[in-house]
Amino acid sequence: MKKVLLAFLGVAAMGALCLFCLFLPERTDIVVVGGGAAGMSAAIEATERGCSVVLLEKMSYLGGNSLRATGGMNAACTEEQKKNGIVDSLDSYYQDTMKAGHWLNNKKLVRLLVRNSAESVSWLEHMGLDLSDVGRLAGHSISRTHRPAGGAPIGTSLIPVLTGQLNKRGIDVRTENRVIGLLHNQKGTEVFGVLTETREGRQYKIKASAVIIASGGFGSEPALYVKMDPDLKGFKTTNQPGATGDYLSIVEGLHPALVDMSYIQTHPTVEPNNGVLITEAVRGNGAVLVNRNGYRFTDELAFRDVLSREILKQPEKSAYLIFDDQIRKGLSATDTYFAMNLITKADTLSELAEMLGIHPVVLSQSVQRYNQLVMIGEDRDFGRNDLPSEIIHAPFYGIRIVPAVHYCMGGLKINEKAEVISESGGPIKGLFAAGEATGGIHAANRLGGNSLADAIAFGRIAAREAASLACR
Ligand SMILES: Cc1cc2nc3c(=O)[nH]c(=O)nc-3n(C[C@H](O)[C@H](O)[C@H](O)COP(=O)(O)OP(=O)(O)OC[C@H]3O[C@@H](n4cnc5c(N)ncnc54)[C@H](O)[C@@H]3O)c2cc1C
Missing domain, CATH: 3.50.50.60 (FAD/NAD(P)-binding domain)
Structure with a gap:
């Protein structure tokens, strides 16, 4: 009888101990x-x-x-x-x-x-x-x-x-x-x-x-x-x-x-409706920024704070990113933007401008001027330090962008x-x-x-x- 009682007490003690373990913090x-x-x-x-x-x-x-x-x-x-x-x-x-x-x-x-x-x-x-x-x-x-x-x-x-x-x-x-x-x-x-x-x-x-x-x-x-x-x-x-x-x-x-x-950093190129960030690599690979009137207005590779400020000074506090098929093909990160239908596409720059609501003649002239600067290897207008390629390979693409909160x-x-x-x-x-x-x-x-x-x-x-x- 004594043995049974001891065994019972032993089991009960272990049970209590396990229950206690349950409430102990993990380690x-x-x-x-x-x-x-x-x-x-x-x-x-x-x-x-x-x-x-x-x-x-x-x-x-x-x-x-x-x-x-x-x-x-x-x-x-x-x-x-x-x-x-x-x-x-x-x-x-x-x-x-x-x-x-x-x-x-x-x-x-x-x-x-x-x-x-x-x-x-x-x-x-x-x-x-x-x-x-x-x-x-x-x-x-x-x-x-x-x-x-x-x-x-x-x-x-x-x-x-x-x-x-x-x-x-x-x-x-x-x-x-x-x-x-x-x-x-x-x-x-x-x-x-x-x-x-x-x-x-x-x-x-x-x-x-x-x-x-x-x-x-x-x-x-x-x-x-x-x-x-x-x-x-x-x-x-x-x-x-x-x-x-x-x-x-x-x-x-x-x-x-x-x-x-x-x-708090704002990223300069974000699609305004969905908040999708258009990667800096698009500019890095050769895209330009123009305002609603079709003019280039800045060094596209400036620091993010500088660029965000410049965009906010433009009409409607926004700008348009313009690039061509060569840039698209070199950067598969852009596939997502196309899949989401964020990008406007056209066979010519004037057509693209019409679709985006930008002045068509000015846009074509701005891109032509940029291409000349690429050829001479120096951005005499805004001091961009890297001019990878002319924007000449149709189709052409564009998207309206605004700065958005990005990084703390x-x-x-x-x-x-x-x-x-x-x-x-x-x-x-x-x-x-x-x-x-x-x-x-x-x-x-x-x-x-x-x-x-x-x-x-x-x-x-x-x-x-x-x-x-x-x-x-
Ligand atoms: C759209 C976009 C594009 C970017 N592109 C680049 C880029 O190309 N190159 C680059 O260098 N940087 C880029 N960045 C910035 C970069 O991605 C992030 O700043 C960086 O990855 C931060 O890493 P992290 O681990 O500190 O934070 P996060 O990756 O944000 O991870 C923090 C995690 O902690 C979790 N968490 C928060 N609170 C709690 C809590 N109370 N308990 C438990 N979990 C919690 C969050 O849910 C999150 O999962 C980009 C950022 C964004 C938004």
């Missing part, structure tokens, strides 16, 4: 918040370093804004550039990035971005991403924007490759799990986990030795971007709906330093270890951040193609540093 080495390029790269890198990782993504799919990336990813001194006979230098890439950012960028972080860029490209290529096409986006002094062959959009190739790597490594990825807060000490100097909410509204905690915030920017949160820059009232956005700046509420109670919050340069302040810095100046122990949720790298204006370069490089740096803390 992992590292939690990654956000499943875009930065978060996915961080999760892969941390797993490579022997850490257990949980990646939490609030949307029902992975990719964030990274999935939408089209033009490509910057890197200097890569094998791909060498194969294409392009002679680049780290210094030239550094200068272009600093110049774009009005020299307000965090120099140390920019140096890291530049130094890590070629390695980021080979890391991705090694995982199976095709980055063999090297083009030139606005503001660059040389071709260094890497993308899949034929100028295909990068995001829809990159995210499946990274997803494949997450799966291959058996990383614990949870979509529809929104991080709503951090577990931290009372002083807010140390982080040891996250509080998460599922789609059904169940909240649970995960304890971790390090948390990497990679939750992107706030380009889909008008209340926030208009507060930061009132001039953006009424602007459309190119961003995915989940880009709502959650990191601001996640870090509540910790007092992290924020930098450059009022610097500001965010959490980080140091070279991607540690989040507190208002009082020191790093917050156990808290790292990468990608568009951070600020300082791009400053007043981001150079096209630098965001993915940033997300991959700093996602991996954050993972390395988090791993050295969490999985020693």
Whole structure:
């Protein structure tokens, strides 16, 4: 009888213990918040370093804004550039990035971005991403924007490759799990986990030795971007709906330093009705911009802030992107725009002008003048530094564009270890951040193609540093 009683008590105790386990927070080495390029790269890198990782993504799919990336990813001194006979230098890439950012960028972080860029490209290529096409986006002094062959959009190739790597490594990825807060000490100097909410509204905690915030920017949160820059009232956005700046509420109670919050980039060429971004690569490959009267009015490869301002000065605060069949064929990223019926097509420039409501004679003259400048190899009108080809191959194409909210340069302040810095100046122990949720790298204006370069490089740096803390 005594034995039976003891056995019963034993089973009951184990049951109680298991029940207790159910209410204990889970434990992992590292939690990654956000499943875009930065978060996915961080999760892969941390797993490579022997850490257990949980990646939490609030949307029902992975990719964030990274999935939408089209033009490509910057890197200097890569094998791909060498194969294409392009002679680049780290210094030239550094200068272009600093110049774009009005020299307000965090120099140390920019140096890291530049130094890590070629390695980021080979890391991705090694995982199976095709980055063999090297083009030139606005503001660059040389071709260094890497993308899949034929100028295909990068995001829809990159995210499946990274997803494949997450799966291959058996990383614990949870979509529809929104991080709503951090577990931290009372002083807010140390982080040891996250509080998460599922789609059904169940909240649970995960304890971790390090948390990497990679939750992107706030380009889909008008209340926030208009507060930061009132001039953006009424602007459309190119961003995915989940880009709502959650990191601001996640870090509540910790007092992290924020930098450059009022610097919000507009992309100059966005289709006004659907908010579809027309990649800079179209201009990079030779398209011109004209206003409603048919006149060219600017250097099409100027920095995004300059170009957006110039477009907003034109009649109806918009402009028209004009290109030909050769440009279309060299850039398969344009296929989507055609599939969506966004582009007007005509056999002659005057016909195209009629269809778009532009002055036909002036448009033909403007393109003729541009073609002459291409022939002499110098844009004497607006100083465009790259004139790839004449616009002469029918059919011709055009689309009306406006600037729209695109990228948040500001965010959490980080140091070279991607540690989040507190208002009082020191790093917050156990808290790292990468990608568009951070600020300082791009400053007043981001150079096209630098965001993915940033997300991959700093996602991996954050993972390395988090791993050295969490999985020693
Ligand atoms: C249309 C478009 C085209 C672009 N083209 C280019 C390009 O060609 N080259 C380039 O370099 N850059 C480009 N960019 C910019 C670039 O894609 C992004 O800025 C960059 O990919 C940001 O990466 P990220 O990982 O930091 O953020 P994201 O990719 O946005 O990922 C953040 C993720 O975090 C998730 N998240 C947010 N809050 C939470 C939360 N509370 N809990 C859990 N998950 C959360 C989001 O849902 C999202 O999936 C483009 C952007 C857009 C919108």
